Amino acid sequence: MIGGVWVTQFHESLRGIILVGFALLLINLIVSEKLANFISPKMHIYVYIALFIFLLLGFILILSSSSEMNAHQCGCAGDHSVPKTIFGSIFVYSLFIFPLVTGFLFSDHILTNDAAIKRGHKYGEGIFSSTSNGNPPSDPNLTSLEAKKIILLTNENFLPVLDQIERNLQHFVGKKVQLEGFVYREPDFTKDQIVVARFGVSCCTADAVVFGMAVNGDSLSSLSNDTWIRVKGTIDVLHYNDSELPVIVDPTVEKIDTPSQPYVYDTYEQNE
Structure with missing residues (x-):
């Protein structure tokens, strides 16, 4: 009986430590301002709620494991069984410990050109097709x-302004535009064609889609994929895959560091 109680207390303590570990991972992402690398700002409130719950349940489990009251004396008549074998315990807990460890090791990872190639670039109308009337909230x-x-495309207005340009392209031909993004190339692009791309995130990076504007210029062939650049030029029309798309011609290109906020989100609110 004593051995059984010790085993139960050990498992409760370990489960509590794992929960606190996930809470510390969330705290690390929040403090380091890397949380936006994984989920949209509109979803952050749920992270704060989860953080509170993880800490609360984690400390309850840790404290109860060191209490004289063991799981068999709680009076709830529930099943407090633990994995029956050591290998079973290792397998079950590794399902939680492995993502926890990798979360601390790779918390600064951001999506790159490889992911962009697999997911494809979102062209043409419909950036906000999931919202009412196909328009962004603001x-x-x-x-x-x-x-x-x-026309400046910033982190805050990137998606809605790009959407306006694409849906009303003839109104913007000849206008000056400036934006920042990473170098992305479609498989059928020439060496002098690129897309200044950003990953647009609705809820989390699992639903991230590549958005951006094509650029034509003689000096673009030397730019490597995933290089972050600032481009300023004139909007023109590109005929691509039976669509008319905005393209920047006569570009001025400047290499920049990867921004602290590499993604863009559909949370734009106009302040005009």
Whole structure:
């Protein structure tokens, strides 16, 4: 009986430690400001709730494991069974420990060109096809965009402004534009064609899709895939796969460091 109680207490303690470990992983992502590398800011509230629950349950398990009251005396008449073999325990707990360890080791990983090739680039209309009438919740004003001397695509407005340009391309031909992104190439692009791309995230990186604007220029062949650049140029029309798409011509290209926030999100709110 004593041995059984010790085994139960050990498993409770280990489970509590694992829960606290996941809480510490979330705290690390929050403090290091890397949480946005995995989920959209609109989902962060659920991470905070999970963090609280992990800490609460983890400490309860750890404290109960060191208490004189063991699992068989809780009075709940429930099943408190633990894995019957050592190998069973190793297998079950490794399912939780392995992602926990890898989370600490690779918490700064971001999606790259390899993932972009597998997922493909989102072209044409419909960036916000999942929302009402195909428009983002707060669509940037078309007249306001046309009045700008230079259209700046920032982290905050990247998706809705790109959506406006694609849906109203003829209004923007000849306009100056500036944006930042990583170098991505379609398999059938020439050496002087690239896409200045960003991963757009709706909820988490599992649903990330590549968005961006094509660029044509003689100096682009020397740029390696995944290189982060800032591009400024003039919007023109590219005929690609039976679609008319915006393309930047006469570009000025500047290499930049990978930004702290590499993804863009559909959380734009206009402040005009």
